[in-house]
Amino acid sequence: MPGQGSENKKLTLEEAKKEIERLRELIRYHEYKYYVEAQPEISDYEFDMLMKRLEALEAQFPELITPDSPTQRVGEQPLEGFPTAEHHPPMLSLENVYSYEEFLEYHNRIKRMLPGEKIDYVVEMKIDGVSIAVQYENGIYTRAITRGDGYKGDVVTENIKTIRSLPLRIKETRFVEVRGEVFMPKAAFEKLNQERAERGESLFANPRNATAGTIRLLDPKEVARRKLDIFFYYIFIDGDYPRPTHWENLQLIKELGFKRNELVWFCESPEDVLKIWEEWKDKRDDLPYDVDGLVIKVNSIEQQKRLGETAKFPRWAIAFKFPAKQAVTQIINIELNVGRTGAITPVAILKPVKLAGTTVSRASLYNEEEIRRKDIRIGDWVVIEKGGDIIPKVVAVVKSRRTSKEKPFVMPKRCPVCGAELYRPPGEVIWRCPNAACPAKLKESILHFVSRNAMNIEHIGEALVDQLLKKGLIKDPADLYYLKKEQLASLERMGEKSAQNVLDEIEKSKNNDLWRLIHALGIRYVGEKTARILEEHFPSLDALMNASYEDLIKIPEIGPKVADSIIHFFKDPTNRKIIEKLRAAGVNFKSRKKEEGPKPLEGKTFVFTGELDSYTRAEASALVESLGGKVSSSVSRKTDFVVVGRNPGSKYQKALKLGVKILNEKEFLELIEKTKKSS
Ligand SMILES: [Zn+2]
Missing domain, CATH: 1.10.150.20 (5' to 3' exonuclease, C-terminal subdomain)
Incomplete structure (x- = not known):
């Protein structure tokens, strides 16, 4: 590694100056390799040693400290606030389109404005962060300004300086302004929220909010801890674009040592743009940072200038958004849902809103504690998010939109369906309705009774159960077995044939295990x-x-x-x-298991990890047990077989380590078949 061999002898001012310059140069190089290119050439330890050496020398010769020294990224002093500064040219936001049809409309508009000309586009990822302008004078970082209202923003120089991928010095002495997007990588966001949860602080709804909040912190040290990053996409030198196309300017951004997103495409037709959009609308989840769409810009700067801008947007660029995973809407009311076991779940009734392709009007609030922790009130505007679940969740309250007319949620004392007094077992967070005859519980218990892993009675869904209960045709699950064809056939959307199907299914279930x-x-x-x-x-x-x-x-x-x-x-x-x-x-009450069948797997212990295709975990366990084997939940030297399905857990590693026999699903099924035949 270069940079070693500087002993701790006393240096003269002249020698120190040289050594300090040498160290800074090296550190800048390695910062670039690590933070911009993500291709470090030295270990973190070696890097820290360079920094320590520089810090020591600067402490010895404080007169040699300059603001662009790598040691000066994180200011010691808290800030007193943020002065404002103007943007030249203004930082306009982009017009959004949400579908290919809308994008085509945009494309045709451009074509009409530039008749007969060839139009090329540059497509970039739309990073979900905070826009920023960063300035350099005489090659030295001098200022960073948030977008603000586009004409005027906050000067946040000290905070942006803490971003390690940002060069504090560049090889261009003219006045340079680069513009880009500050963002918080997903991993840093998760970590930040986890720490906040542990301290009982409110959580950020998404990385963008976390970024915006972080940029405006008055403590640069805290900003540095949060690991923001930045991608640049515009460059002005002495107030103008230095090169004739956007593509070439993006190239220059890179040449000057700025971090640029490498996901950029050159497109000659709207179809090319659509292909990228189609590909990345799902793949974006794999990126380590949030993106919410594509930005499409006319490549030629000369064409850009002729297209100009409206009061709000440039005409030469547009954002083609991906379907949203989060939406903001208002809580109209909070209702209680009563589950089969009487568990009460508060549900937010929302002003209907489009989210990831469906209209959403309800979101789970989990329990009273959760509502209190997030301080969710009726009338609040909230951020909702769709994860893997069918019902979305409320991520956060938009407190800035409060009007003081919002009503805090008070947990009702009584069951909303039957009026029984609710109770909460000590140490639990869930309230319950204790009434065994509560109609809400009854509905859920009937749905459970007929469900696939219970009596497995098909054709009986929620709508039918609702009707049966309303007409008083059933009062408990057993009543299903006393339903008459005429009764069923008289229900809405139920003919003779469907009624018979339902009865057949019910009849069949009498014979269940x-x-x-x-x-x-x-x-x-x-x-x-x-x-x-x-x-x-x-x-x-x-x-x-x-x-x-x-x-x-x-x-x-x-x-x-x-x-x-x-x-x-x-x-x-x-x-x-x-x-x-x-x-x-006539429902079967008897076990069909042989009283004392042969037990060919007696003494053998099985452990399952991962999912099997042909059986649930419970079914596979029952299979092993029916042949006399034992199923254990953890792997030890005494385990005979570890059955490994899809997405196995740590048990698989452990089995490998202990040398336990491992079976895949096919081998497991073969073993079972062989055992059955031999018994
Ligand atoms: Zn009840």
Whole structure:
């Protein structure tokens, strides 16, 4: 590595000056390699050593410190505020289009204004950040100004200086202004929000808000910690574009050592632009920073000048936005949703808004605590976001839009459906409706009863259940087995044929395996897996109903909480009544498991990791257990087989380390088949 060999002997001022210059040059080079090109040539440690050496020398010779020294990125003094400065030319924002049709309209407009001329476009990513103008005089960084209203912005020189990819000195002595977008990389954003959550501070809704907030901090040290970055896309030298095309100016930006986004395309037709848009509207999620669309600019500066601008926008550029993942809308009301177990979920009723292609009018607020933490009030404007879930969530409140007419949410004392007094078990955040006969719970419990992993009765969806309840045709899940064809056929959107289909499905379910019935009953803490385990240990529903707490707790997988819940459930007279109705209807109560079948996998322990294609985890476990094997949740030397599905977890690594036999899904299924045949 160059730069070594400077011993700590006393230097004369002249020697120190030379050494300091040498170190700065080196540090600038390595900063560029690391922060701009992302191709470091030396280790972080070596880099730190260069910085330390420079700092030490500058401490010894403070008269040699200059503002463009790499040690001067982070100012020691807090700022007192931000003076304003004007932009020449103004920093206009861009007009947005949201569809190809709109973009074509734009293209045709340009064509009409430049008849018969060839129009080339340069396409860039639209970075979701904060626009900034950065100035250099005599090759030295002097000033940074936010976009502000486009004509006037805040001078945030000290804060922008902390961005490590920004050169503090360039090889161009004329007056240079570069413009670009400051942004917070996604990773830095996640980390920042995590730290804020730990300190109980409010969270930023997205990286752009975090960037805007950070740029205006009065403490440059805190700004430096937040790891902003910057991409440049315009350059003016002595007030004008230095080269005749945008493409060439982008080239110059790079040549002068500025960071530029490498995702730029040269397009000769609107179809080319569309291709890029189509490709990146989904792929953008893989980028380490947020982008919200493409920016399309007419390449020729001469054409740009002739096109000029309107009062608001340049005519020679446009933003072609990607479908939004976030939207801002107003909370009209907060309602309560009652789940099957009586869990109460507050739901925000929203002024309908378009989001990622659908109209959204509800968002989950999770629980009372969450509402308090985010300080969400009725009437608030909020940022909503669509993640992987169907129902979007409220990310943050736009507090600047408060009018003081917003109403804080007060958790109702009573169930909105049945009026029963709500209760909250100690230590939990969720309120519950305790009424077993609550109609809201009833609806959810029927939907659970018919669901795929329970009784698996097809053709019975939410709309049908609503109608059945409204007409009083069912009052509990057992009533499904007493429905008559005429009753069903008389319902809306239900003909003779559909009615028969529903009845056939119901009839078929009478023959289900016992675990399905156990699961369908909706005993708290008894999911599919536990239901299967219970069937293993009890030959019939009656045996389970008559089991004592001690009987249940003897089963290794059943803990006190689950045992308690089962006992409690079967003691309840309402539940007993439903069970007797099911029995009378002819629903199967008996286990079909062989009483004492052969156990060819006896003594073998299996561990599953990742998802299988042909079975759920519970089904695969049941398969192993039905052959006498054991399923464990963690890998040890005693494990016989680790079955690895898609997206396996750390158990896979551990199995490799311990040398445990690993089976893929196919091998696992073959083993099961072979075992079944031999038994
Ligand atoms: Zn209720």
